[in-house]
Amino acid sequence: ERLVGAAADREDLAVEAALRPKDFGEFIGQTRVREQLDLVLRAARARGATADHVLLSGAPGLGKTTLSLIIAAEMGAPIRITSGPAIQHAGDLAAILSSLAEGEVLFLDEIHRMSRPAEEMLYMAMEDFRVDVIVGKGPGATAIPLELPPFTLVGATTRAGLLPPPLRDRFGFTGHMEFYEPTELERVVHRSAGLLAVEVTADGAAEIAGRSRGTPRIANRLLRRVRDYAQVRADGVVTREAARRALAVYEVDERGLDRLDRSVLHALLNLFGGGPVGLSTLSVAVGEERETVEEVAEPFLVREGLLARTPRGRVATPAAWRHLGLTPPAREGG
Numbered sequence: 237e238r239l240v241g242a243a244a245d246r247e248d249l250a251v252e253a254a255l256r257p258k259d260f261g262e263f264i265g266q267t268r269v270r271e272q273l274d275l276v277l278r279a280a281r282a283r284g285a286t287a288d289h290v291l292l293s294g295a296p297g298l299g300k301t302t303l304s305l306i307i308a309a310e311m312g313a314p315i316r317i318t319s320g321p322a323i324q325h326a327g328d329l330a331a332i333l334s335s336l337a338e339g340e341v342l343f344l345d346e347i348h349r350m351s352r353p354a355e356e357m358l359y360m361a362m363e364d365f366r367v368d369v370i371v372g373k374g375p376g377a378t379a380i381p382l383e384l385p386p387f388t389l390v391g392a393t394t395r396a397g398l399l400p401p402p403l404r405d406r407f408g409f410t411g412h413m414e415f416y417e418p419t420e421l422e423r424v425v426h427r428s429a430g431l432l433a434v435e436v437t438a439d440g441a442a443e444i445a446g447r448s449r450g451t452p453r454i455a456n457r458l459l460r461r462v463r464d465y466a467q468v469r470a471d472g473v474v475t476r477e478a479a480r481r482a483l484a485v486y487e488v489d490e491r492g493l494d495r496l497d498r499s500v501l502h503a504l505l506n507l508f509g510g511g512p513v514g515l516s517t518l519s520v521a522v523g524e525e526r527e528t529v530e531e532v533a534e535p536f537l538v539r540e541g542l543l544a545r546t547p548r549g550r551v552a553t554p555a556a557w558r559h560l561g562l563t564p565p566a567r568e569g570g
């Protein structure tokens with residue numbers, strides 16, 4: 237696993253429960269989504285109703301699971317957590333839905349990865365709080381309608397555009413989660429340090445925040461690695477110096493790029509003069525699978541304005557040359 241990968245690893249899962257904000261007040265940043273959701277929930281509470289279904293879109297590690305737990309807490313409701321890939325058959329979904337308590341929150345992570353039949357069952361469940369359970373096979377199969385208690389579905393996906401429109405339309409509210417600003421991530425680092433009983437200086441927190449790729453999960457993970465370093469090699473305090481040295485050991489640079497990201501940029505600049513070069517050629521040069529370059533390294537490089545995907549191939553931006561300490565070539569033809 238990459239230190240700067242946004243998917244949760246085993247250690248994250250173990251500590252995340254302890255680091256999760258428990259209510260809107262503790263939840264840092266995402267002001268717009270927080271305010272919108274707060275209104276949705278307050279209104280539902282005032283009506284004595286179950287909250288509308290909520291779709292949260294955004295990259296991994298931005299706080300979607302955390303928000304679903306906060307939604308349940310605000311509604312005073314229990315919560316069930318599952319994910320699209322875990323629901324392969326419509327029957328799996330029927331079993332979950334039919335065991336929900338009234339008002340319960342069902343968090344469905346990676347909802348875009350659910351199987352087609354399960355998705356169709358979900359349409360009816362969301363709209364009419366009803367499912368048809370199919371009993372038997374072939375011509376003798378019968379659909380037995382089953383009433384469900386009202387519940388709130390919180391779906392999470394990396395991009396709302398990945399969902400088929402009929403599913404997207406059944407959510408009463410969609411919250412788009414943004415990457416976090418460095419100052420917000422500094423607050424995340426300070427808060428987590430407090431919970432983990434780690435001493436961190438202001439510039440230590442800033443150093444970690446700047447390398448966290450806009451993602452609280454990564455900030456928390458880098459904090460733990462810097463803490464280890466500070467404990468073993470220094471006096472245990474997370475200072476700027478400790479952060480710099482620790483993250484040099486882990487090959488995470490000042491902008492949050494790791495070895496893979498930098499080797500993609502190096503190949504692009506040094507072997508292909510900054511491009512354009514095809515993805516396959518670039519991947520071979522880096523010695524990685526095409527998918528790894530495309531799905532793991534490129535999204536962040538594109539977001540950082542270091543790499544552009546063009547119809548003719550991958551191109552390095554002037555910022556990429558500068559980041560690696562090189563001079564961008566003069567542009568041809570102005």
Ligand code: ADP
Binds near residue numbers: 263296300452
């Ligand atoms: P997602 O479900 O989007 O992958 P999570 O909700 O699991 O992300 O959040 C990952 C980690 O980041 C959790 O440990 C959580 O404590 C932390 N985190 C996420 N958002 C925030 C936030 N707004 N404020 C503080 N910590 C956050």
